[in-house]
Amino acid sequence: MTALDAAPVPLRRTRPAPPVRHVHVGLGNFFRAHQAWYTHRAPDGDQWGIAAFTGRSPHLADALHEQDGLFTLDTRGADGDHFEVITSVAATHPARDHGAWLRYLADPQVVLVSLTVTEAGYSRGPDGGLAGTDRVAADLAALLADPSALVSTVPFRLVAGLAARRAGGAGPLTVVPCDNLPDNGAATARVVREAARLVDPALAGWIDDNVSYVTTMVDRITPEPTDGDVTSVAIATGVLDSSPVVTEPFSEWVLSGSFRAGRPRWEAAGATFTDDVRPFEARKLGLLNGAHSLLAYGGLLRGHTTVADAVGDQVCLAWVEQWWDEASAHLAAPADGIAAYRTALLARFRNPAIRHRLDQIAADGSQKLPVRIVPTVRAERAAGRLAQGGARVLAAWILHLRAGASVTDVRAAELVGLAAGGLDEAVPRVLGELDPELAEDAGLVAAVLSEAGRIDRA
Ligand SMILES: NC(=O)c1ccc[n+]([C@@H]2O[C@H](COP(=O)([O-])OP(=O)(O)OC[C@H]3O[C@@H](n4cnc5c(N)ncnc54)[C@H](O)[C@@H]3O)[C@@H](O)[C@H]2O)c1
Numbered sequence: 001m002t003a004l005d006a007a008p009v010p011l012r013r014t015r016p017a018p019p020v021r022h023v024h025v026g027l028g029n030f031f032r033a034h035q036a037w038y039t040h041r042a043p044d045g046d047q048w049g050i051a052a053f054t055g056r057s058p059h060l061a062d063a064l065h066e067q068d069g070l071f072t073l074d075t076r077g078a079d080g081d082h083f084e085v086i087t088s089v090a091a092t093h094p095a096r097d098h099g100a101w102l103r104y105l106a107d108p109q110v111v112l113v114s115l116t117v118t119e120a121g122y123s124r125g126p127d128g129g130l131a132g133t134d135r136v137a138a139d140l141a142a143l144l145a146d147p148s149a150l151v152s153t154v155p156f157r158l159v160a161g162l163a164a165r166r167a168g169g170a171g172p173l174t175v176v177p178c179d180n181l182p183d184n185g186a187a188t189a190r191v192v193r194e195a196a197r198l199v200d201p202a203l204a205g206w207i208d209d210n211v212s213y214v215t216t217m218v219d220r221i222t223p224e225p226t227d228g229d230v231t232s233v234a235i236a237t238g239v240l241d242s243s244p245v246v247t248e249p250f251s252e253w254v255l256s257g258s259f260r261a262g263r264p265r266w267e268a269a270g271a272t273f274t275d276d277v278r279p280f281e282a283r284k285l286g287l288l289n290g291a292h293s294l295l296a297y298g299g300l301l302r303g304h305t306t307v308a309d310a311v312g313d314q315v316c317l318a319w320v321e322q323w324w325d326e327a328s329a330h331l332a333a334p335a336d337g338i339a340a341y342r343t344a345l346l347a348r349f350r351n352p353a354i355r356h357r358l359d360q361i362a363a364d365g366s367q368k369l370p371v372r373i374v375p376t377v378r379a380e381r382a383a384g385r386l387a388q389g390g391a392r393v394l395a396a397w398i399l400h401l402r403a404g405a406s407v408t409d410v411r412a413a414e415l416v417g418l419a420a421g422g423l424d425e426a427v428p429r430v431l432g433e434l435d436p437e438l439a440e441d442a443g444l445v446a447a448v449l450s451e452a453g454r455i456d457r458a
């Protein structure tokens with residue numbers, strides 16, 4: 001008998017939601033499987049309700065509002081599925097509900113803002129400063145005209161909220177970015193400071209004095225859920241949840257920095273607090289995310305759909321191992337620790353219950369390759385070597401861009417144009433967009449061209 005032999009029960013709260021003291025931007029799958037889950041498990045989690053805003057589309061905010069912010073986390077491991085209803089999300093809002101955003105930020109009870117807005121969401125230019133995009137210019141003009149105007153970029157949403165906080169005398173606050181960016185605390189501080197200075201230098205000074213930025217390494221493979229997941233959760237639990245999340249058993253959260261006005265006891269739920277996140281971050285970005293990007297571009301070219309499919313292909317697996325050898329040479333961790341990490345990663349990639357689509361991972365290569373692949377390519381060059389595995393990832397990305405129609409990237413139109421035409425000219429043109437020095441390195445350009453030819457024949 002399945003739970004669905006009876007009519008499925010709607011998901012609704014039977015107890016009051018926790019009081020909101022934490023606001024999140026980027027209500028999506030990863031936030032729900034990770035930060036919301038840590039707070040749910042923290043011993044004082046019932047004092048730390050989260051108000052979560054979508055980054056753009058209202059869909060998930062509306063769907064979760066219908067079920068009081070509750071959702072089912074379906075953790076899929078070798079021993080089957082484990083279901084938990086997560087209670088920490090007290091309220092959900094679409095991005096356009098800017099009035100609610102300003103009210104939360106002006107509330108002294110709210111002392112944390114976390115972010116999962118993708119690498120592209122930070123509006124960073126190539127040097128890490130605030131990008132000179134049309135959206136940034138539009139937000140600046142809007143805020144100069146009206147401090148409560150609706151703005152869309154993350155740096156200006158934060159600046160608008162912090163201006164409301166300063167006006168309301170609500171005191172210090174901590175920002176906790178949780179995207180796959182190296183030194184994400186400093187990266188966030190920089191774009192917020194630059195945006196604030198453009199709006200009002202005095203506000204920028206207040207932010208410097210009252211806002212801290214924590215740096216984090218986050219890890220939990222969380223694919224986009226499918227309609228089938230809604231059905232399988234309903235069958236297994238008897239609960240009608242429109243928006244469950246599927247994730248893997250592994251989870252890691254490493255944080256560093258000071259919290260100006262408190263936080264949940266996330267360490268009691270498994271988070272690690274340290275003085276230096278960098279070794280954790282370099283290992284994860286190079287080994288996990290670097291291999292993901294390799295499998296995404298190389299695996300899609302070889303006709304695969306998911307990470308598990310691609311890593312089951314001996315050609316892709318050999319590519320991953322070669323990439324890992326190159327990346328591992330530049331990691332600070334001891335060799336036995338890296339070997340164990342690689343073994344564990346392979347098991348995570350092979351998890352047959354996690355359908356992590358390669359096209360999801362392939363999005364925004366222009367933002368991901370500079371932090372996942374280019375540091376190893378540069379370090380290998382500095383060591384007098386040419387990273388063949390790294391060159392292969394760059395080649396696979398350029399071939400992916402040349403396929404054109406399926407490219408999802410904040411810079412898609414521009415990059416697809418640069419990647420078109422004769423490959424000999426296209427390779428240095430595209431590499432130059434990642435880093436001009438790469439395009440001037442004749443040995444690297446030749447290696448990328450050669451790998452592009454090999455991938456086509458593999
Ligand atoms: N899914 C994972 O396995 C995983 C693991 C570790 C870290 N992350 C980080 O979390 C991010 C989100 O992943 P997800 O799986 O939750 O994706 P998702 O698509 O479920 O949610 C993404 C959220 O970010 C918002 N967003 C997207 N682009 C934005 C932009 N330009 N500006 C503002 N908001 C924007 C969306 O509106 C949505 O609210 C990733 O990009 C990554 O940096 C994800």
Ligand SMILES: O=P(O)(O)OC[C@@H](O)[C@@H](O)[C@H](O)[C@H](O)CO
Nearest residue numbers: 180218219220221222289292361
């Ligand atoms: O989430 P993105 O788009 O930054 O990258 C895709 C994957 O590499 C990523 O989500 C990993 O699954 C994750 O970083 C594992 O913790």
